[in-house]
Amino acid sequence: MPGARPPTLLDVARAAGVSRTTASAALGGSGRLSKETRAHVADVAARLGYRANPAARHLRRGRLGAIGLHLPAQATGLAYYMEFAFGVVERAQREGLSVTLLAPGATDPAQVDGFVVVDPLRGDPLVGALLGSGLPVVSGEQVAPGEPAPTAVVQTDHEGGLRALLDHVAARGARRPALLAPDEASAWAQALRTTYDDWCRERAIVPRVRDVPFSATPDEVREVSAELLGARGGRTSGATGPADRAAHPRSVETAGDAGLPDAIVCAPDGSALGAIAAAGEAGLTVGDDLLVAACVDSAAMALAGPPVTALDLRPREFGARCASALLALLAGERPTAETLRQPIDLVARASTGGG
Amino acid sequence: MPGARPPTLLDVARAAGVSRTTASAALGGSGRLSKETRAHVADVAARLGYRANPAARHLRRGRLGAIGLHLPAQATGLAYYMEFAFGVVERAQREGLSVTLLAPGATDPAQVDGFVVVDPLRGDPLVGALLGSGLPVVSGEQVAPGEPAPTAVVQTDHEGGLRALLDHVAARGARRPALLAPDEASAWAQALRTTYDDWCRERAIVPRVRDVPFSATPDEVREVSAELLGARGGRTSGATGPADRAAHPRSVETAGDAGLPDAIVCAPDGSALGAIAAAGEAGLTVGDDLLVAACVDSAAMALAGPPVTALDLRPREFGARCASALLALLAGERPTAETLRQPIDLVARASTGGG
DNA sequence: ATGAAAGCGCTAACAA
DNA sequence: TTGTTAGCGCTTTCAT
Numbered sequence: 001m002p003g004a005r006p007p008t009l010l011d012v013a014r015a016a017g018v019s020r021t022t023a024s025a026a027l028g029g030s031g032r033l034s035k036e037t038r039a040h041v042a043d044v045a046a047r048l049g050y051r052a053n054p055a056a057r058h059l060r061r062g063r064l065g066a067i068g069l070h071l072p073a074q075a076t077g078l079a080y081y082m083e084f085a086f087g088v089v090e091r092a093q094r095e096g097l098s099v100t101l102l103a104p105g106a107t108d109p110a111q112v113d114g115f116v117v118v119d120p121l122r123g124d125p126l127v128g129a130l131l132g133s134g135l136p137v138v139s140g141e142q143v144a145p146g147e148p149a150p151t152a153v154v155q156t157d158h159e160g161g162l163r164a165l166l167d168h169v170a171a172r173g174a175r176r177p178a179l180l181a182p183d184e185a186s187a188w189a190q191a192l193r194t195t196y197d198d199w200c201r202e203r204a205i206v207p208r209v210r211d212v213p214f215s216a217t218p219d220e221v222r223e224v225s226a227e228l229l230g231a232r233g234g235r236t237s238g239a240t241g242p243a244d245r246a247a248h249p250r251s252v253e254t255a256g257d258a259g260l261p262d263a264i265v266c267a268p269d270g271s272a273l274g275a276i277a278a279a280g281e282a283g284l285t286v287g288d289d290l291l292v293a294a295c296v297d298s299a300a301m302a303l304a305g306p307p308v309t310a311l312d313l314r315p316r317e318f319g320a321r322c323a324s325a326l327l328a329l330l331a332g333e334r335p336t337a338e339t340l341r342q343p344i345d346l347v348a349r350a351s352t353g354g355g
Numbered sequence: 356m357p358g359a360r361p362p363t364l365l366d367v368a369r370a371a372g373v374s375r376t377t378a379s380a381a382l383g384g385s386g387r388l389s390k391e392t393r394a395h396v397a398d399v400a401a402r403l404g405y406r407a408n409p410a411a412r413h414l415r416r417g418r419l420g421a422i423g424l425h426l427p428a429q430a431t432g433l434a435y436y437m438e439f440a441f442g443v444v445e446r447a448q449r450e451g452l453s454v455t456l457l458a459p460g461a462t463d464p465a466q467v468d469g470f471v472v473v474d475p476l477r478g479d480p481l482v483g484a485l486l487g488s489g490l491p492v493v494s495g496e497q498v499a500p501g502e503p504a505p506t507a508v509v510q511t512d513h514e515g516g517l518r519a520l521l522d523h524v525a526a527r528g529a530r531r532p533a534l535l536a537p538d539e540a541s542a543w544a545q546a547l548r549t550t551y552d553d554w555c556r557e558r559a560i561v562p563r564v565r566d567v568p569f570s571a572t573p574d575e576v577r578e579v580s581a582e583l584l585g586a587r588g589g590r591t592s593g594a595t596g597p598a599d600r601a602a603h604p605r606s607v608e609t610a611g612d613a614g615l616p617d618a619i620v621c622a623p624d625g626s627a628l629g630a631i632a633a634a635g636e637a638g639l640t641v642g643d644d645l646l647v648a649a650c651v652d653s654a655a656m657a658l659a660g661p662p663v664t665a666l667d668l669r670p671r672e673f674g675a676r677c678a679s680a681l682l683a684l685l686a687g688e689r690p691t692a693e694t695l696r697q698p699i700d701l702v703a704r705a706s707t708g709g710g
Numbered sequence: 711a712t713g714a715a716a717g718c719g720c721t722a723a724c725a726a
Numbered sequence: 727t728t729g730t731t732a733g734c735g736c737t738t739t740c741a742t
Contacts, residue, residue, distance in 0.1 A: 008735060019713045024737060034711065051466055055420050056735035058410035059718050065410050065420075066453070076671075077654045082437040089444075090456060098421070098453025101445060111406055221658075270658045277660025299432045300655030303625045305577075305632025316431075363719060374729045379721060389727065411719035414734050 007048040016044040027052070054096035067092055067326055068112035070102045070126060072119050072186075074215035078269045079298040080315045081118065084140070087319025088116055095327055102126070114330055116140065116322045117150070122185030136329040140322045142187040151335045152325045156318055158191040161311045161344035162295065165265060166199050168309065168346060169291045172353045174263035177291075178208035178228055180221070180275065181267040186214070192267050192295065208261050212268055221266070221274025222281075229282045229290070230260050263291035263352075270300055272308045276351070292351040306350035313344060362403040371399040382407070409451035422447055422681055423467035425457045425481060427474050427541075429570035433624045434653040435670045436473065439495070442674025443471055450682055457481070464488070469685055471495065471677045472505070477540030491684040495677045497542040506690045507680045511673055513546040516666045516699035517650065520620060521554050523664065523701060524646045527708045529618035532646075533563035533583055535576070535630065536622035541569070547622050547650065563616050567623055576621070576629025577636075584637045584645070585615050618646035618707075625655055627663045631706070647706040661705035668699060 013023035018041060025033050026041035027050075058065035069088055075081035089099045100112050104126075118140035120127045130137050131148040139150040169177050179196045182189045193209065200207040210224050264279075266272040272294040276286050284290040287306050294301050297310035321342065329335060348354035368378040373396060380388050381396035382405075413420035424443055430436035444454045455467050459481075473495035475482045485492050486503040494505040524532050534551045537544045548564065555562040565579050619634075621627040627649040631641050639645040642661050649656050652665035676697065684690060703709035 009737095010735080020736080021714080021738080022712055025712090028737080030737095037711080049464065053414070053419070053735050054466065055410045055413035055418070056718090057737080059408070059414050059720090059734090060736045060738085062718065063410070064408070076441075077434065077438070079432065079434055079437070079654070082434070082441070083432075086431075086437070086440075086456070089454070093453070093455055098448070099444070100448055101441070111409065217657075222660075270654050273655070273658035273660060280660055298655075299434070299625055300628070300653075300658065302572075303576075303628040303655065304659070305628060305635055364721095365719080375719090376721080376730080377728055380728090383721080392727080408719050411734090412721080414718090414736085415720045415722085417734065 006053075007050045009050070009052070012041065012045045012048055012050050015048060016041045052096070057096065063113050063330075064111045065096065066098045066100045066110075066112045067323070068100045068102045068110045068115045068130070070115060070117045070120075070130065072121065072214070073104045078215070079300075080269050080296050080313065083315035084118055084319035084322075087316035087321075088323045089319075090316075091320040091323035091327070097327070114138070114326050116319075116326055117143075118319075118322065119186050119188055120144070120147075122147070136326060136335075138322050138326040138329070140318060144185060144187070151329055154318070154322045154325055156188075156313055156342060157344055158188055158295075159195045161313070161346070162192055162195045162265075163199060164344070164346045165293050165295065165309075165311055166196070168348065169263040169265070169293055169352055170203075172263075172291055174291050176205065176208065176259075176261045177263035177265055178210065178261035179265050179267065180210050180212045180224060180228075180271060182214040183211040184214050189214075189267065196265075206259075212266075212271055214268055216268055216271055216274070219274075221268075221271045222278045225264060225275040225278035226281065228261060228264065229278060229284065261290075263293065265293045265295065267295045269296040269298060272301060272310070272351070273304055276304060276306075276308070287350045287353045291353060297347055301347075302349070304351070309349045309352040309354060310347050311344050312347050314342065317342065362405045364405070364407070367396065367400045367403055367405050370403060371396045407451070412451065418468050418685075419466045420451065421453045421455045421465075421467045422678070423455045423457045423465045423470045423485070425470060425472045425475075425485065427476065427569070428459045433570070434655075435624050435651055435668065438670035439473055439674035439677075442671035442676075443678045444674075445671075446675040446678035446682070452682070469493070469681045471674075471681055472498075473674075473677065474541050474543055475499070475502075477502070491681060491690075493677050493681040493684065495673060499540060499542070506684055509673070509677045509680055511543075511668055511697060512699055513543055513650075514550045516668070516701070517547055517550045517620075518554060519699070519701045520648050520650065520664075520666055521551070523703065524618040524620070524648055524707055525558075527618075527646055529646050531560065531563065531614075531616045532618035532620055533565065533616035534620050534622065535565050535567045535579060535583075535626060537569040538566040539569050544569075544622065551620075561614075567621075567626055569623055571623055571626055571629065574629075576623075576626045577633045580619060580630040580633035581636065583616060583619065584633060584639065616645075618648065620648050620650065622650045624651040624653060627656060627665070627706070628659055631659060631661075631663070642705045642708045646708060652702055656702075657704070659706070664704045664707040664709060665702050666699050667702050669697065672697065 009020055009023055013020045023041050026038045071081050092099050100110055114136040115130045116138050117127055120143045122144035137150040138152045140154055142153055181192050197207050210228055212221055212224055264275045266275050272292050275292050279286050279290045286292050294308050294310035297312040301308040301310045364375055364378055368375045378396050381393045426436045447454050455465055469491040470485045471493050472482055475498045477499035491506040493507045495509050497508055536547050552562055565583055567576055567579055619630045621630050627647050630647050634641050634645045641647050649663050649665035652667040656663040656665045
């Protein structure tokens with residue numbers, strides 16, 4: 001019946017033959033009611049299609065009804081953070097909370113009950129401000145050691161993920177994998193670099209790391225990759241004419257140039273495409289002559305030619321878990337000292353010689 | 356001063372020496388106050404850092420404080436819809452409204468004040484349900500002719516965009532551009548097909564259209580593209596060995612095969628990458644032998660090898676305009692019969708021979 | 711174990 | 727032009 005006023009708590013109470021107080025307690029779960037009453041009220045509420053009015057509830061509870069979400073400045077267009085944000089939104093709206101996207105430069109005291117911060121950069125002033133606001137803050141990924149500690153932290157197991165990826169390319173024949181990673185002070189980039197260095201040391205392999213901006217342009221990634229592959233990385237745009245091909249014939253088995261990598265692991269979201277372009281220009285066949293893998297999966301990785309082996313970081317689930325942690329804090333639970341962990345999936349594709 | 360209770364309207368009223376009503380009217384803009392009073396109250400409010408409590412406002416106004424957003428089922432992972440959703444969220448939160456993502460199958464009467472629906476598919480039952488809810492509905496892109504009309508429609512000029520794209524590849528030498536488009540009954544796909552047919556007819560060109568799913572897998576797009584290019588589109592994964600190359604030497608100028616396209620325009624988000632992969636397998640150099648262009652720009656297009664010429668549909672702005680239209684409706688403005696239009700930008704990249 | 715009553719912050723009738 | 731008053735729907739003392 002469109003147009004009919006949605007049922008209020010009073011409607012439910014009357015229909016159930018109890019008072020508003022009892023109805024509220026029965027539905028809200030405060031534990032001093034008879035089982036019968038509780039079940040009866042719940043039944044009536046369900047039959048009437050009762051949904052608590054979030055505005056009234058927030059007003060009464062003294063809550064703003066929103067949580068603030070702080071994404072890295074470069075987040076726009078990065079599928080990872082979009083998925084993360086959707087995860088936060090979906091989880092929050094189940095509790096009747098909305099999500100406020102914090103403007104990058106805003107020093108404005110946002111109207112929120114708490115914050116979720118993801119991939120905080122060392123020294124980000126806004127992160128410091130949030131931490132000092134007195135409101136609960138959940139950080140997705142660790143904040144830098146020196147900074148004030150967030151109320152709770154949720155972490156992805158990037159070490160395990162990268163090790164799986166490196167083991168994978170090693171199993172496919174790569175003996176000199178290189179890493180393209182940001183040098184920015186995010187816990188993610190740091191974990192990647194540390195893990196890579198450890199992995200190399202354990203195998204007595206010389207580390208080959210190159211800096212790539214967190215949010216790199218195609219040309220930047222391509223040039224760095226080209227340099228890594230021993231070419232000049234000239235100014236020619238992506239078009240690869242036949243003349244450029246087969247300039248560096250080599251296979252994983254027979255690669256003679258001792259220093260040149262036979263695999264490139266690309267950290268920044270989407271950057272593997274730049275490495276593929278560089279490989280093409282160098283006359284290398286990706287998946288055969290050169291393996292390419294990405295630390296962040298996305299639609300672009302699946303669609304690339306060839307499709308790129310990547311780590312599925314499950315950003316949506318990650319966002320949902322960050323939101324859950326904040327919700328628990330808001331519900332009065334004690335801040336959890338332990339940090340959650342969730343698995344990372346390796347998606348093998350043609351770029352590392354897989355199916 | 357963290358911990359201090361945020362100022363209420365009463366605080367502002369007292370500080371300004373007026374009543375709550377006057378303060379409310381001064382800030383809310385109802386037009387029966389002296390300029391001086393209004394300015395004075397606004398000044399005091401600003402000095403105190405007053406922000407209206409959205410929960411109280413919504414409760415009083417009888418609003419739920421949320422707008423429902425319905426995205427196509429395949430939206431997850433498609434950057435276009437993510438950007439669109441962010442546009443809606445950003446615009447809505449400026450008005451203190453939150454955005455509720457409507458679950459794909461939900462028949463549940465969501466707790467919202469109105470709806471935004473984007474790219475409604477012909478016969479989508481949920482769209483019909485929303486339209487019949489009595490709440491205002493803004494549709495991004497037209498709904499199918501037979502269905503009940505939404506309260507307002509916001510359209511992107513896909514005809515103009517596609518014409519610009521076709522003219523662009525024609526200017527770069529393409530004489531037989533093909534179109535890869537979904538056959539689904541979205542207004543977008545229909546506009547694309549109609550425009551393409553018209554454009555071809557005007558030039559006495561034989562249309563070359565192929566169906567591709569709205570949300571295609573890499574292999575699907577690659578196979579359809581390969582078939583279009585005269586190859587078999589076999590099962591070999593994306594890896595392109597040197598042996599496959601230069602099988603079909605040809606340039607835009609000298610292409611002899613009367614029927615084979617010299618350009619492929621790809622409609623579905625990301626699908627151009629599949630076309631590029633197929634071109635590589637066919638030994639064609641994208642940007643030279645074969646031009647490739649996309650109807651939906653994204654980070655993947657910019658990062659591809661070569662970067663792909665694409666239409667920047669400005670999804671974020673589009674979402675914001677849809678939200679604005681709904682906000683206007685909720686504010687009591689009359690439904691606008693005219694449909695908004697916004698320009699589309701053509702981003703020329705190497706895949707069509709550009710810089 | 712249940713009910714009565716107050717009040718969260720705001721806006722819209724109705725007075726003055 | 728401005729102030730008084732009531733009440734949106736809910737949760738929470740406090741009393742029974």
